[in-house]
Amino acid sequence: MSFIPQGGIEVPAVAGITFAPDADYLAANHMIGLAPLSNELHPFTMIRSALLDHARATGTRVFAVTSAEPGNGKTHIAANLAMVLARVHPTVLVELDLRRPSLGERLGLPDDYAGVDDYLAGECPWSATQARIEGLDLAVHRVRRPRLDAEALLASNGLPLALRNRQFLDSGAICIIDTPPAILSDDMVLIARSVDGMLVVAEEGRTARGALREIAHAVSPTPIIGTVLNRSISQPMRRIDYGYYKSGPREA
Numbered sequence: 001m002s003f004i005p006q007g008g009i010e011v012p013a014v015a016g017i018t019f020a021p022d023a024d025y026l027a028a029n030h031m032i033g034l035a036p037l038s039n040e041l042h043p044f045t046m047i048r049s050a051l052l053d054h055a056r057a058t059g060t061r062v063f064a065v066t067s068a069e070p071g072n073g074k075t076h077i078a079a080n081l082a083m084v085l086a087r088v089h090p091t092v093l094v095e096l097d098l099r100r101p102s103l104g105e106r107l108g109l110p111d112d113y114a115g116v117d118d119y120l121a122g123e124c125p126w127s128a129t130q131a132r133i134e135g136l137d138l139a140v141h142r143v144r145r146p147r148l149d150a151e152a153l154l155a156s157n158g159l160p161l162a163l164r165n166r167q168f169l170d171s172g173a174i175c176i177i178d179t180p181p182a183i184l185s186d187d188m189v190l191i192a193r194s195v196d197g198m199l200v201v202a203e204e205g206r207t208a209r210g211a212l213r214e215i216a217h218a219v220s221p222t223p224i225i226g227t228v229l230n231r232s233i234s235q236p237m238r239r240i241d242y243g244y245y246k247s248g249p250r251e252a
């Protein structure tokens with residue numbers, strides 16, 4: 001049995017793909033999570049440790065990376081964090097920026113297999129959207145093409161079904177989600193319902209304090225479990241910094 005999503009590609013019912021990323025291509029896209037340990041990678045290992053501690057302490061496993069504006073570095077942080085995490089723990093990286101997807105291109109994934117968008121439109125099973133990254137315990141689910149009907153797709157029950165499915169729960173994996181900007185549409189409100197905690201990326205000199213409050217309000221009651229300061233101006237050596245903002249289990 002196969003499914004033929006709107007874009008016209010034929011998708012096997014279960015498969016997905018296995019993918020061997022190209023190291024030079026990743027480096028050109030600032031994807032450093034597979035590279036040997038270095039100073040550049042250090043902030044991501046710090047975030048990884050804090051996230052693992054948080055997951056163990058709270059028993060939660062689905063975390064989204066968001067920010068106030070486009071271009072703050074959400075995809076950069078989510079993808080590198082997922083790769084660094086996958087070195088030590090089973091990891092699933094999911095793209096939910098349906099309006100302006102970039103994860104597939106950032107990692108060099110092919111575009112001839114199904115995406116999260118096809119799954120949410122009911123056109124293929126979740127497993128068909130998976131790219132297993134060779135040499136790592138990492139499954140990536142990217143969006144195949146931009147969708148104008150993002151709101152409707154994110155409001156469907158496909159999203160909670162994918163993030164709470166038996167295979168994912170049994171695997172013990174941690175899920176990192178790359179999202180759209182939190183306050184430009186209500187996409188993030190819809191995503192937050194299926195998420196245990198948020199990591200908020202802020203840029204020094206660009207992200208206003210009020211915007212962080214607005215994000216906290218938009219995703220409530222999902223807690224913000226950490227903030228990531230990206231592209232620090234005052235401390236250029238520390239291009240990424242991590243602060244623990246709030247922890248604890250999701251409020252009922």
Ligand SMILES: Nc1ncnc2c1ncn2[C@@H]1O[C@H](COP(=O)(O)OP(=O)(O)OP(=O)(O)O)[C@@H](O)[C@H]1O
Binds near residue numbers: 069074075179231
């Ligand atoms: N710390 C960093 N070091 C190097 N490059 C970075 C860093 N943070 C972001 N970038 C680069 O800046 C650009 C924007 O980052 P990215 O796409 O991750 O932002 P985004 O918040 O996901 O944007 P969008 O809202 O459009 O999805 C990308 O080219 C990314 O590679």
Ligand SMILES: [Mg+2]
Binds near residue numbers: 074102178
């Ligand atoms: Mg992005």
